[in-house]
Amino acid sequence: MSNDQALESKIRIVLVETSHPGNIGAAARAMKNMGLSRLYLVAPEDFPNEKAVFRAASAADVLDQVVVCPTLQEAIGGCSLVLGTSARQRKIPWPLVTPKIAAERVVAHRLDPADIAVVFGRESKGLKNEELQQCHFHVNIPTSEAYSSLNLAMAVQVLAYEIFCANTESETAIVWDQPAATSDALEHFFAHLEDTLESVGFHDPDNPRQLMTRLRRLFLRINPDKMELSILRGFLRTVNEAIRK
Numbered sequence: 001m002s003n004d005q006a007l008e009s010k011i012r013i014v015l016v017e018t019s020h021p022g023n024i025g026a027a028a029r030a031m032k033n034m035g036l037s038r039l040y041l042v043a044p045e046d047f048p049n050e051k052a053v054f055r056a057a058s059a060a061d062v063l064d065q066v067v068v069c070p071t072l073q074e075a076i077g078g079c080s081l082v083l084g085t086s087a088r089q090r091k092i093p094w095p096l097v098t099p100k101i102a103a104e105r106v107v108a109h110r111l112d113p114a115d116i117a118v119v120f121g122r123e124s125k126g127l128k129n130e131e132l133q134q135c136h137f138h139v140n141i142p143t144s145e146a147y148s149s150l151n152l153a154m155a156v157q158v159l160a161y162e163i164f165c166a167n168t169e170s171e172t173a174i175v176w177d178q179p180a181a182t183s184d185a186l187e188h189f190f191a192h193l194e195d196t197l198e199s200v201g202f203h204d205p206d207n208p209r210q211l212m213t214r215l216r217r218l219f220l221r222i223n224p225d226k227m228e229l230s231i232l233r234g235f236l237r238t239v240n241e242a243i244r245k
């Protein structure tokens, strides 16, 4: 299985509920500087806006092609590698990587046919737990302990720069016989899994604890391929049929 498409054309930069249009423009500029052009906005507060065009400078073409989505799930739909960026550690930690390691994963994924998303949170409160939990990795940009939160467009710049460098320098690509499962396929699997766990009495929706969070983390960490996921779906179908009998 191989894909000759240029890596840059497979990368989506996703900004979730951005409040300041100037940050959207500055992010577009940061992207174009590093050869990226696919900007996705999840429910932006104020876009289109001339402040975005002003801050984009010569990257207005990136703004012209923006894709606006109502939800994060739509913005990452069809992606088989999703990186979530956050300054904050979480109670249930997600697989944590530096921007450099994240960029290496992106480059290693370049033969997979699906898109890759790098997700950025709100200026005020970043990404919610349930948003980070749709990602394979948590990317943290190392900072001074005194102030860990970068400006949104600056964070986009760091990730875009690392991906640019890794793509020029690295030869590594994962060679695999099957395409990786996409985030939509994974969401269907998680719903099917949760239903089945409930049907067999293993999962109590009234007392869920962190069961589904931990199972999401397990399966996202493995980054299953399409065939593996369809085997698991087949297994769940058989379990459900056996219960019904």
Ligand code: SAH
Residues within 6 Å of the ligand: 085, 086, 087, 088, 119, 120, 121, 122, 123, 124, 125, 126, 127, 139, 140, 141, 142, 143, 148, 149, 150, 151, 152, 155
């Ligand atoms: N106050 C927010 C930070 C928002 S900064 C919070 O507590 O989460 C806006 C976005 O920039 C973040 O959601 C994240 O996507 C990115 N960002 C800022 N600083 C970062 C860092 N140190 N590491 C990774 N991403 C960062």
